[in-house]
Amino acid sequence: MRIRERIIETGLFFSALSSVFITLGIVIILTYESFGFFKEVAIVEFFTGTTWMPLFAEPKFGILPLVSGTLLTTAIALVVALPLGLISAIYLSEYAPHRLREMIKPVLELLAAVPTVVYGYFALFFLTPFLQNFLPELSGFNAISPGIIMGIMIVPYVSSVSEDAMKAVPMYIREGSYAMGATKFQTAFKVVIPAAFSGIAAAFIMGISRAIGETMVVAIAAGMMPNFTFNPMEPVQTLTSYIVQVSLGDVPHGTIEYRTIFAAGMTLFLMTLFFNIIGFWLRKRIREAY
Amino acid sequence: MTRSAIELKAEAKNLNFYYGPVHALKNINMPIERRKVTALIGPSGCGKTTFLRCFNRMHDLYPHNRYEGEIILYPDKINIISPEIDPIEIRMQISMVFQKPNPFPKSIYENVAYGLRVRGISRKGILDEAVEKSLRGAALWEEVKGRLNSLAVDLSGGQQQRLCIARALATGPRILLFDEPTSALDPTATSKIEELIIELKNEVTIIIVTHNMQQAARVSDYTAFMYLGEIIEFDKTDKIFTAPSNRLTEEYITGRFG
Incomplete structure (x- = not known):
């Protein structure tokens, strides 16, 4: 035994x-x-160069276009995901009647279960043509449409972690606010959100890491163009979609071109690591908030 | 008891309260005298906290709760529990201090200013004055005046509870409700809160729920003994603790049940 x-x-x-x-x-x-x-390749050239043409006869190894592409699509995704995620969380935690919440939550979480390739084609074949109705100069591949779609994809992550943090705020703290004559809205924004702040911040960080690491949507709809720009109408390439592009091609093992995957991967890893460390630190503080 | 000599602040008339199907308060009739301390005592589950929370409509926060009857607030003679009355209007006038100190995750200053801020008051002069006056009123000013911007959660339990009293005082309430305010505090902090309650009745009408009969005897002018959702006996505190007229009251205050 x-x-x-x-x-x-x-x-x-x-x-x-x-x-x-x-x-x-x-x-x-x-x-x-x-x-x-x-x-x-010199580290300085790699991190400051603004041209990324590693597969050309005269290769240029400046990672900044990929970083700008990643940051641009991530920023667009966050502009969509953070407010929507936070508002959904506030609604679910503070306003929704119990039965409605039990219905909405699984549906919202289903958003996270849709394969990302579906989201990618949705961005390319639905959202981009739709946006072109209003923005005629929008190119077929661009940063804004996969950015928005990634944002929608991330909403459930942000809202579910934020909601958990708000639900963890004890009822007696809310009662203190109501007893002072506060409305539901005032209680949610002046008391519950500050009390759940570290948890909400952790949710935001998680959303950021998720957006930085997302691959399929940007690979399909952003255009695979290492373009050093912050214009969301233009095609861009992210670190992740570059890695996909090279991995799918026939770059010989052991060459410098092959190793760019790992340099890009390393950059990506450092970026997400940075945000995860911040998230971890915030999460550790969550229990001291009230 | 003669009614003519006392000035009423509130009065429960045929008050019934239901948690869904549970009939928690049964036909309660009771006066609350102005600028006196009225204590509600009784064994756990007797309905004393339920009764207290009718006064500021806290039951409205949860579904399936129902009031019947009246709690008249004087001198306006409005019925506090009437569905036509906005509970927020009531809570603007009737403040509450809870069993467990529940400061907000904000600075000491912002905790006290909260009630004024939710009423849309943001002029610094007014807030500064109200914060100081309320903290003095709650006997906390001297201890915190040098660190008004530090977080309220860093205060000791007793200080936190006095901060909650200051918060409740800041809006100039007409009635102050205390729900077992010292049950989470040590004896020193408890006696400070009790002294404070005795002092505060010069300015505001107080209703206090307590488990502690000595506390009721020390701080209150009137005492109601409740059992199974009913008021068994209501009288001057001296009378209740020296010559109760009901056998149940006597058994409870002598510690034979409860």
């Missing part, structure tokens, strides 16, 4: 450890391959 317990415990231990090993493996490979890349 004792031996069986030990076997079970060891099995559980290694299962838990596997994700740690996988993460470590990814970091090691990323670092190793990027190291090879940076032996041939």
Whole structure:
């Protein structure tokens, strides 16, 4: 019996450890391959160059166009996702009657279950032509339409984490506000949101990381054009969609072109890591808020 | 008890209250005298907190609650629990201090100013004055005057409860409701709050729910003993604690049940 317990415990231990090993493996490979890349391309050139043409005869390795593309689509997504997500969360947590909330929540969460490739084609074949009715100069591939679609895709993540944070604010704090003659709206905005602030901030950070890392929607609808621009009407390429593009092509293993994937991946990893660390730090503070 | 000598602030008339199908308050009739402390005592579940929360319509926050009868607020003679009366109007005039200190996640200053801010008052002069006056009224000013901008949650439990009293005072309420205000506090903090309640009745009518019979005896002028949703006995506090006329009251205050 004792031996069986030990076997079970060891099995559980290694299962838990596997994700740690996988993460470590990814970091090691990323670092190793990027190291090879940076032996041939100067770090300064990589991080300050404004032209990304790694597959040309005279290659240029400035990552900024991919970073600008990523930041642009992410920013558009956030402009959509943060207000919508927060408003849905406020409605669900503070206003919706119990039965309605139980109906809306699963539907909202279903948004997160739609495959991203569907969202991508939705952006390309529905939203872009639709927007072209109002913006005739909008190019067929652009940053705004996948940005908006990504935003809608992220709403359930933002709203569900924000709602949990607001629901965790104890009722007696709300009662204190109502007892002072506050309305529901005043209670939600002046008391519940400040009390749930760190949780809501964590939800926002999660949404940001999700938008930065999103691949399929931008790969399909943003145009694969490493364009150093902040104009949402133009086609752009993000770090993720570049990686897809090269991975799908026939770049030979071990070449500098091949290693650009890892340099781009490393940049992406650092960006999401940065936001996740902020999110982690905010989450740790959540219990001290009230 | 003669009615003519006392000045009424409020009066419950045939008050009934239901949590869905549960009949929680049964035919309550009781006067609340102006600028006196009225204590509600009784065993857990007797309806004393339910009764208290009728006065500022807190039950309206939850579905399936129903009031019947009247609580008349004097001198205007409006019926507090009438569905035509906006509960927010009532809460603007009748403040509440809760069982557990519940300061908002804001600074000391903003906690006290909250009631005025939700009424749309934002002139700094008015707020500054009200904050100082209320904190003095709650005997907290001297302890916090140098750190009005620090977070309220950093105060001790007793200080937090006095802050909640200051918050409730800031809007100049006509009635102040206390729901077991010292049940989460240590004896020193408790006696501070009790002294404060005795002092505050010079300015405002007070109704206090308490589990602690000594507390009711110390701070109140009138006491109502409740049991199973009914008022068993209501009289001057001295009378209730020295010569109760009902056997149940006597058994409760002598600790034989409850």
